Amino acid sequence: MGSAPTDPDTPTGPMPAADFVAALRDLSDRYWDRHPFHLRLHEGRLTKPELQLWAANRWYYQRCLPQKDAAIIANCPLPEVRRHWLDRIVYHDGRDAGDGGARNWLRLAEAVGLDRAEVLDERHVLPGVRFAVDAYVNFARARSWQEGVASGLTEMFSPGLMRRRLADMREHYPWIGEEGFAYFTSRLAVVAGEGRSTVDIVVQHCGTREQQEAAVAALAFKCDVLRAILDSIDYACHQIAP
Template sequence: MSEPLPEEEFTARLRALSSRYWDTHPFHVRMHAGTLSKDELQLWAANRWYYQRCIPRKDAAILANCPDPDVRRQWGERIVWHDGARAGEGGAENWLRMAEALGLTREEVLDERHVLPGTRFAVDAYVNFARSKPWVEAVASGLTEMFSRGLMTRRLADMRARYPWIAEEGFAYFTTRLKVIEGEGRSTLDLVVRNCATREQQEAAVAALAFKCDVLRAILDAVDYHSGRS
């Protein structure tokens, strides 16, 4: 069996997957250029909602599989961030407000009438991955956090500039997420590096992150195809 990669090389392997992240997807390119229609933005928000609502379920699966109480305490904070400490709070609630700012009703987002089969398949596969794989692989899949801050910063600026009809309160998800994403990315990377003691575990972590990048791009593929742009 091969020796484990040095920490710097392992980290570099993970960071190199930034080229597979969804920031360069044609749908995002058009979003930032300001060429999406209102209908396309609504479809994006409704489908992204399905991903947002499933993130706490993914994180709960990690907790269920992790034997380390220190890791569970750390990871449990993410569920609270998304679900909120009480009703009407949290990242999921802020995403619903974004959908409403785009002209969707809360009812039509919550009943998932706009969620496409491709989106549902990809997101369900991600939740099942977290349930069935060792917890550190599921944590590694979330290392897309390393790549997301730049995209989110650019998205917030471009959407404000290109789609001025969106009310400012619709951007609450992005403004609040930007405050925590960099710290979460660093802590997740540290957790993965510390707990991948063998070369096999390191390779599995790299594969997990690649899988997550494919899940994200599959969501946009579904939206893009339905919009008739691809």
């Protein structure tokens, strides 16, 4: 039997770099900045128990990010990419105990009134949040390293959101001590640069149409993971007695 005919209207060659980046950026509407929970957060309409639930569940995401990044490194055969990506693990885990982005998130959890022990033992982590985050880590382990890297391109959408979140939380939740915002202030210093360098890696190493489309799908998957996290938190917040 002969092979199936190729549809002449189906593109087979790689997208030009500008079109590829545009396809990635077009996913910004799927980012979690417009989720109803985040809208309430920015408008100052969350109660203290709701902020605590958010902080405790977001902790699970934060603490799993180094495992996701380690999976990408394990799958990548290129030492120059591995060296570059290693900085992300160091950023989140810190070079020493008590440092790093994960520890800064614990400071936020404490600033909203949680005890560090109850965050670390994950008693407040919702099943839907755990399922979504674990799916993200498993995605990085099972898929190509290019897809794993591309999934992190939500960084393209986050610098403006993070600046606005910091300003809105300072305004609407003045009872949160300034030490609780260390995660956001430190993250702002690196997220824009990480986003640009990640785009460069994806564009350089996704040289075929198939790889490019897989990268776009990976970023869409990550957006869905983030929204699933907030879906679970948002639903649980509606069950909290006023």
